[in-house]
Amino acid sequence: MAVQRTLAKASSTLLRISAILFFRFAHFPTVTFTLFAVYVPTFLATYFTKPKLVVLEDRTAASIEEVTAKPDTPLVTEEGVAVEAEPEVIVQESRIEEAIVLGDKDAKPLKILLWGAPSATKLGASALTFLINTMLVALTLDALYRARFLYPVDDLSFVRLGYVSPTEAKFLIREPDQAQMPVTLQIHIKDAQAPFDNPLWQTAGGINWTDNQTDFSGVLTVPLTHSKQRTYEWRTSNNHTGEFLAPPAAGHMPEYHGGKYTFLSTSCILPRFPYNPFDHALAIPGLRHLANKLPELGAQFMLFLGDFIYVDVPERFGVSAAEYRMQYRQVYASPDWAPVAQNLSWIHVLDDHEISNDWSSGQTGVYNAAVEPWHIYQGDLNPPKSRVPGTTTYRRENATWYEFTQGPAAFFMMDTRSYRSSNDLPFDDMEKTMLGSDQLDDFLAWLNRPMPRGVKWRFVASSIPFTKNWPVNVQDTWGGFLVERKRILEAMWDAGARGTTVVVLSGDRHEFAATKFPPPEGSRWADTAAAYEFSTSPLNQFASPVPSYKQTDEEDIKLNYIPSGSSKFGAFTIENIAGESALQYRLRGKSMVPYLTNQAERIHQEEFINRWETCGRAAVRKGDWKIAFIPKPKGPEKWQLHDLSKYPGEVHDLADKEPARLQALIKLWDQYVLETGVIPLSPELGE
Ligand SMILES: *[C@@H]1O[C@H](CO)[C@@H](O)[C@H](O)[C@H]1NC(C)=O
Ligand SMILES: *[C@@H]1O[C@H](CO)[C@@H](O)[C@H](O)[C@H]1NC(C)=O
Ligand SMILES: *[C@@H]1O[C@H](CO)[C@@H](O)[C@H](O)[C@H]1NC(C)=O
Numbered sequence: 001m002a003v004q005r006t007l008a009k010a011s012s013t014l015l016r017i018s019a020i021l022f023f024r025f026a027h028f029p030t031v032t033f034t035l036f037a038v039y040v041p042t043f044l045a046t047y048f049t050k051p052k053l054v055v056l057e058d059r060t061a062a063s064i065e066e067v068t069a070k071p072d073t074p075l076v077t078e079e080g081v082a083v084e085a086e087p088e089v090i091v092q093e094s095r096i097e098e099a100i101v102l103g104d105k106d107a108k109p110l111k112i113l114l115w116g117a118p119s120a121t122k123l124g125a126s127a128l129t130f131l132i133n134t135m136l137v138a139l140t141l142d143a144l145y146r147a148r149f150l151y152p153v154d155d156l157s158f159v160r161l162g163y164v165s166p167t168e169a170k171f172l173i174r175e176p177d178q179a180q181m182p183v184t185l186q187i188h189i190k191d192a193q194a195p196f197d198n199p200l201w202q203t204a205g206g207i208n209w210t211d212n213q214t215d216f217s218g219v220l221t222v223p224l225t226h227s228k229q230r231t232y233e234w235r236t237s238n239n240h241t242g243e244f245l246a247p248p249a250a251g252h253m254p255e256y257h258g259g260k261y262t263f264l265s266t267s268c269i270l271p272r273f274p275y276n277p278f279d280h281a282l283a284i285p286g287l288r289h290l291a292n293k294l295p296e297l298g299a300q301f302m303l304f305l306g307d308f309i310y311v312d313v314p315e316r317f318g319v320s321a322a323e324y325r326m327q328y329r330q331v332y333a334s335p336d337w338a339p340v341a342q343n344l345s346w347i348h349v350l351d352d353h354e355i356s357n358d359w360s361s362g363q364t365g366v367y368n369a370a371v372e373p374w375h376i377y378q379g380d381l382n383p384p385k386s387r388v389p390g391t392t393t394y395r396r397e398n399a400t401w402y403e404f405t406q407g408p409a410a411f412f413m414m415d416t417r418s419y420r421s422s423n424d425l426p427f428d429d430m431e432k433t434m435l436g437s438d439q440l441d442d443f444l445a446w447l448n449r450p451m452p453r454g455v456k457w458r459f460v461a462s463s464i465p466f467t468k469n470w471p472v473n474v475q476d477t478w479g480g481f482l483v484e485r486k487r488i489l490e491a492m493w494d495a496g497a498r499g500t501t502v503v504v505l506s507g508d509r510h511e512f513a514a515t516k517f518p519p520p521e522g523s524r525w526a527d528t529a530a531a532y533e534f535s536t537s538p539l540n541q542f543a544s545p546v547p548s549y550k551q552t553d554e555e556d557i558k559l560n561y562i563p564s565g566s567s568k569f570g571a572f573t574i575e576n577i578a579g580e581s582a583l584q585y586r587l588r589g590k591s592m593v594p595y596l597t598n599q600a601e602r603i604h605q606e607e608f609i610n611r612w613e614t615c616g617r618a619a620v621r622k623g624d625w626k627i628a629f630i631p632k633p634k635g636p637e638k639w640q641l642h643d644l645s646k647y648p649g650e651v652h653d654l655a656d657k658e659p660a661r662l663q664a665l666i667k668l669w670d671q672y673v674l675e676t677g678v679i680p681l682s683p684e685l686g687e
C-alpha cells in the first residue's frame with residue numbers, strides 16, 4: 001500500500017517537472033505521457049485502498065482526587081458486638097484517562113495538492129490534484145498535436161517574396177485551388193517620379209496550373225522595370241499584395257533610408273513556443289516582435305540562417321516529403337507570418353533541423369525527402385547559384401550554395417549540411433570537409449574575386465558558428481572542421497587585406513556572440529585584415545539555459561556575448577561616415593532587459609558604441625570617447641566628456657572644449673532612450 005502511494009507521489013512530481021520542462025524547452029513530451037501512465041493506476045490504487053490508520057494523537061489525562069472513605073455498614077467484632085464506626089478516612093484516588101485519535105496522515109488537502117497522491121477521506125482535494133496532472137498532460141497533447149490534426153493547411157494560398165536583385169524579383173505562389181487559375185501578378189512603381197517613371201500597373205506573368213509535384217506552388221520571376229532603386233507594389237489575381245524596395249546596384253549606396261543599407265539576420269523558428277494554450281495553434285510569437293521593429297529598420301531583406309522548421313522537435317512524426325512539406329506550410333500559414341513577410345524579401349540557407357538534428361550524413365537517409373520541400377519553399381527563391389570559378393557567366397548547376405552582390409556588400413550563402421564529412425571524424429583530419437570540394441572551390445574563388453568599386457564588405461552566411469568558442473557540441477560547428485577552417489580563414493584575411501572585410505553570419509546557438517578572428521601576430525597580414533562573426537539566434541526558440549560561449553585562445557577573440565533572449569535578430573547597417581564605410585550591428589531582442597536590446601557595434605576601425613545606465617547614472621562610449629552623467633552628490637549632475645585614450649581615469653572633463661563631440665554623443669544617448677524606453681535621466685534615483 002505504501003508502495004502505491006510512493007509511486008503516485010513520485011510520478012506526480014516528476015510529471016509536473018517534465019511538463020514544465022516541455023513547455024520551457026520543447027523536449028521529451030513522451031516522458032510526461034509515460035509518467036501519467038504510471039500515475040493513473042497508482043493514484044486509483046491509493047485512493048481505493050483503505051487508508052492505513054495511524055495514531056495521530058494520543059492524549060492521556062491523569063487526575064488525582066481526594067475522596068473520603070466511610071464504612072457503609074457498621075463494623076461488627078468477631079463476637080458479634082457492634083462497634084461504633086471510626087471517623088472518616090481520607091484517601092487519594094488517582095484516575096488516568098486516555099484518548100487515542102486514529103486517522104489517515106496523508107489526508108491534509110495541501111499535501112494532496114502538492115504531492116499528487118489522493119486520500120479517500122478528501123475527495124475534493126484528491127480530484128483537484130488529479131485534475132491538475134490531467135490538465136498538464138492535456139496541454140502537452142495540445143502543444144504537440146493540435147496543429148498536426150487541425151491545421152495541416154493543405155488548402156493554404158499564399159504568395160511570398162524571395163530574392164530581389166536590382167533587376168528582378170522572385171515570387172513563390174502557392175495556390176491549390178485550380179478555380180483561381182491562371183494566377184497572375186501585377187506590379188507597378190509606387191513612388192514613380194515624373195516625368196519618366198511609369199506608374200501604371202503591368203501584368204508581369206503568372207502560373208497556369210499547380211499540382212502535387214511542387215506542393216501546388218510555382219516560382220515566378222518578375223523583371224523590374226526601372227534601372228534605379230524604386231519601391232514596387234504588387235498584387236495577384238488571388239488577392240495577395242505587398243511591396244518592396246529594389247536594392248541598390250552593386251557598389252552603390254542606397255538612395256533611400258538616408259543612404260543606409262540594412263539587412264537582417266537570425267535563425268531558428270519553433271512554432272508555438274513558448275507554449276501558451278490561448279495562442280493560435282500556428283502562432284510564432286517571436287515574429288510579432290520582429291514585425292513591430294520592421295518599419296523603423298528599412299531592411300532590404302532577411303537572411304535566414306536555417307532551422308526554419310524543426311522537423312524533429314519536440315518530436316519527429318514522419319520522414320516523408322509530405323511531413324516536411326506540411327511543416328513549411330504551417331509556418332507560412334501562421335497568422336504571425338504575413339506581418340513579417342508581406343513587404344520583406346526572405347532568403348534562406350539550409351540547416352540541420354530542416355533535415356535532422358546535427359545532420360552530417362550527406363545525401364543519404366531522409367535527405368532527399370527533406371530537401372525536396374526545402375527547394376520548393378526556400379531554395380528556388382534564393383539568390384543565383386554560385387558562379388563556376390574562372391567563368392563570368394556560368395552558374396554551377398544543382399548548387400545549393402548561392403552568391404550575390406548589391407549595394408556595398410557581397411554575399412555568399414553556404415550549404416553546410418549536404419556535403420560535410422561525418423561529424424565524428426577527428427577535428428584535425430586533413431580530408432575532413434564542411435563544404436565539399438565544389439563548394440569550397442567556389443567559395444575560395446569568391447573570396448579571391450575582385451569586387452566592384454564601392455563593395456566594402458563580404459558577408460558569409462553559415463548556418464553553424466565559425467568560431468570554436470562554443471565548446472558544447474563543437475564537432476557540429478566549424479570548430480570540428482579545423483583544417484578547412486584554417487584554409488578559409490587565410491583566404492578571408494587575404495580578402496580583408498585587399499580591402500573587403502569578411503563578416504560571417506551564423507545562428508544555431510540560441511545565443512548572441514560577436515567574435516573577431518585576427519591574423520596571427522607577425523604574419524603577412526595586418527590586423528585590419530581580421531575577419532568577424534556575428535552569431536544571432538533564435539527568432540523563436542528557447543534561450544540557452546546556461547551561458548556556453550567562452551574564449552579559449554587568441555585565435556577567436558570574444559567581442560560581445562549575450563546568452564539571454566528567446567526572440568532576437570540582428571540588424572546590419574552599412575553607411576558611409578566621413579568617407580569611410582562603417583558597419584553597425586544592432587541586436588534587437590524581446591525578452592531581454594532593455595539595456596541589452598540596443599547593443600550597437602561598429603566594426604570598422606574597431607569603433608564600438610556602448611551605452612548603459614544604472615540608477616540615474618548614464619554613459620555612452622564610442623571609440624575612445626565617453627560621456628558620463630553622474631548625479632549629485634557623487635557627480636556634477638551634468639554630462640561630462642572624456643577622452644579615454646589620453647585620460648583613462650576620466651579625470652579631465654572636456655565638455656566645454658569639445659561641444660560638438662559632446663552633442664553628438666548625447667544624441668546617441670537620446671536615440672537609445674527613445675529606442676529602448678529606459679528610464680531617462682532622473683537624478684533623484686542616484687545613490
Ligand atoms: C499560360 O497560359 C497563357 C495563355 O494560354 C500562355 O500565354 C502562357 O504562356 C502560359 N504560361 C505558362 C507559364 O505556361
Ligand atoms: C503528393 O505528394 C506527396 C509527396 O511526394 C505524396 O506523399 C502524396 O501522396 C501526394 N498526394 C497526392 C494526393 O498525390
Ligand atoms: C478578391 O477581392 C475582391 C474584392 O474584395 C473580390 O471581389 C474577389 O472575389 C476576390 N477574389 C478572390 C479570388 O478571392
Ligand SMILES: *[C@@H]1O[C@H](CO)[C@@H](O)[C@H](O)[C@H]1NC(C)=O
Binds near residue numbers: 243339
Ligand atoms: C505592406 O505595405 C502595404 C502598402 O503597400 C501596407 O498597406 C501594409 O500594411 C504593409 N504590410 C505590413 C505587414 O506592414
Ligand SMILES: *[C@@H]1O[C@H](CO)[C@@H](O)[C@H](O)[C@H]1NC(C)=O
Binds near residue numbers: 397398
Ligand atoms: C543536376 O541534377 C540533375 C537532376 O538530378 C542531373 O541530371 C544532373 O546530372 C545534375 N548535374 C550535375 C552537374 O550534377
